[in-house]
Amino acid sequence: MSENPEFITDKSKPTYRPLDQLPPEITYDLILSCLSLPSLICFSRTSKNYRHAVYSHPFLWRDLLFTSIRRRYRINDAVITSLLGSLDATTRAGVRNVDLDGTLVTYRGLRAVLRDCPGVQRLSIERCRGITSDSVAEELRVLPVEAVEVRQALATALIKFVVFKYWCVTTCGTNVSLVMALRELGGRYKGLLREAYVCELCGVGMSCEAEGRGAGYGGAEDHVCAPEVLESWRVG
Secondary structure (H helix, E strand, C coil), X not given: CCCCHHHCCCXXXXXXXXXXXXXXXXXHHHHHHHCCHHHHHHHXXXXXXXXXXXXXXXXXXXXXXXXHCCCHHHCCHHHHHHHHHHCCHHHHHCCCEEECCCCCCEHHHHHXXXXXXXXXXXXXXXXXXXXXXXXXXXXHHHCCCCCHHHHHHHHHHHHHXXXXXXXXXXXXXXXXXXXXXXXXXXXXXXXXXXXXXXXXXXXXXXXXXXXXXXXXXXXXXXXXXXXXXXXXXXXX
């Protein structure tokens, strides 16, 4: 029986891809933005053109949510480094939310995220098995002063990490875990919160002072915890 030429694949002809017929803003901003991180990576492997387009599109990488991966406990420093290495500098700078919760990432992977993604505003490491509160504190110390937003994101992640750690080792319905966590934060990381430019009274981020004005907080006169505001509350 002879083969029907109509069904023989002709590799000389370009492959028809329906998504190529759509405007890029529809394909990438609307359709592909709905994919989870694993699905997005799988899609990028369908062709070289798609791979280049996906990995160079900042909007698709604003959120690195490794919690969407079923076997996230296999995510380690090598995986993080490889993924960040696949993104160009502009795309890495557009990353805003990184969720490492439940992974095996250590301080090395955390350092890679903080170094390569200077625009991070939210970081989650609560159940990250390879990270300790000491390693997070050390990363906060070595961050450049100019990276105020990243410092605040890391300080917030540190607070949640410590609270979660004590919450897991105590029984439900007690506040012992919270008290212990607050003691550790107050005793060991009060100075680190200052370094992160986070208000110790209310936890609100504060802007860094201009260079040469010392190591205090900038913009305190507009802050809810400014002395004159607190005094007005006491009088009222």
